[in-house]
Amino acid sequence: MLELRPILSALWRHKVSALLIALQLGLTLAIVSNALVVISERTERISRPTGVAENEIVTFNFMAIPKDYDMYDAFRQDLDMIRALPGVASATISNHVPLSGSGSASGFYTEPNKETGAMGSNYYTVDEHFVDALGMKLIAGRGFYPEEIMQIDPSSNDRPKVSVVTQKFADDLFPESDGNVLGKSFFLGGDDHPIEIVGIVERNLGPWPNSSIAGRGAFYPAITDRWFYYIVRAEPGQRDEVLKLVEEKLAERDGNRVINANTMEEEKAQYFAGDNTMIKVLSGVIVLLTFIVALGIVGLTVFWITQRQKQIGVRRALGATRTAISRYFLLENLMIAATGIALGTAAAQIFNGFLVREFDQPALPVSVTVFCALGLLAVSLAAALVPALRAANISPAMATRSV
């Protein structure tokens, strides 16, 4: 038979230590549930689909030493050479690398000569191989023809005639079009030069996946010598070999330049380093707090059992089975944990309100609090289990001992 009322009476007599453990549990719940929300949000950020073949792509850029270096000639020769190498699936040139933290963005309009109310988006200058080279999925229209590729100076008023955009760019700039934007044109700020949309790619998170414009992207058929990267997609499983080979061949073709090579995976890891660190730190905090709370429960239970050895012997003498003794201490622990969890649930919401208000953190869903509460309850019971089982082994003859 459950002994809730007598346990409550006994706990009331030791309310300070019981309350301290309950408060510790509550505080742990508040911190752990909020930490879990942050971890979950950061993990989701990192693991969401990027729209590019991030595990197959390597990127290169170089610094040319001679002042009169013919960049456009170098691009043409390098790319022809790279595309002919074994293990290379495709290659393009782009002003920026997706997921790298470095890119270009501009304001876009549906009408000419507008200066306000722009929609922000990333933009890339690429050649006709860009869809394959980035491993993107073209879901409507077409890519670029070789004759459409221009050489432009970003500081000039050169404008491409056509563009391929991401689905999100299309949906956000033309919300009423229901995704049907082929043939529609957009404009840059204060400009009356229309740029026609000729294709739509499914997704590309862009160079800043954590920014508000992530996912919006416009690709121009253009090459610029101001910023450039060779983006090379390897055949599956051959990325590292291709990285080495291309780096070697680029140096071999022209030794008067400094080549920088990276995998897109490295670029992404670098971009998300802060998020990854946050995940690791918060995971450590969760483990540490849970360990401390478990240690507190073990300590308190062991202390109470040692203090009540005689009482346990008396209970055994009066007819308590071993199970009844273990159950008593587990129930006692459960009641402390339940109090802590009730306090913690309220504290978690208050703490979350503060985080949402002050640090723009995500709201704490009830399901996460429930999950954490159940987890802490399990930890609490597990922590009390061994001492409770040991208490059950106290002999009933303890009742007749004088010490």
Place this chain on the structure above:
Amino acid sequence: MLKMQNIRKSYRSDTIETHALRDFSLEVKEGEFVSVTGPSGSGKTTFLNIAGLLETPTGGQYLLDGQEVGGLSDRDRSHLRNEKIGFIFQGFNLIPDLNLFDNIDVPLRYRGFNAKERRRRIEKSLEQVGLAARAKHLPAQLSGGQQQRVAIARALAGEPRFLLADEPTGNLDSLMARQVMELLEFVNEWGTTIIMVTHDPDLARRAHRNIQIVDGQVSDLRQVAQHKQSAIA
């Protein structure tokens, strides 16, 4: 009621084996009031522990109410203890965190009685020991004699077949000791068999029979005069 034959109990440490009881035989009949005396270390407490199923003997046979209890599991021994045996300890052994009502409730909960039945038994037993008005008091708020009366009430509430008392007046002054002894005699008159371990020869003489234990064996069985009338008076 209780029959022990050639009971042995020894404790073994790394280097030494101590024989607490050796070929200990005793029979107690229903309704008897038996006192057990003997010098310190003679085996009185070991006998009480084995009689109360708090410890198992190393050898021999123990029949309680005709049932051989030697081979019972720990669980069955707990149930049997709860149903048939009431304990009164020298140090009262009340649970300090619980009031009198809840203290008496402890064995009744293990018995599985419903709340109504438990309340009936608790109130009745508190009345029997004259402490009905103190049900909500904590043990620390009572005198030693009152605490021992609560312990008796706790033992009686389960309506046990026999009571085992371990120096029940050992921690009490003479007046309180006399009151407790009178209470035990009343309980015995109502039909409960009592075995009482005591150092006090005067109290031992008030039992129907006195058993002396020396070196783990029964050394002397003496019928003593019936003192109930004088004790009550």
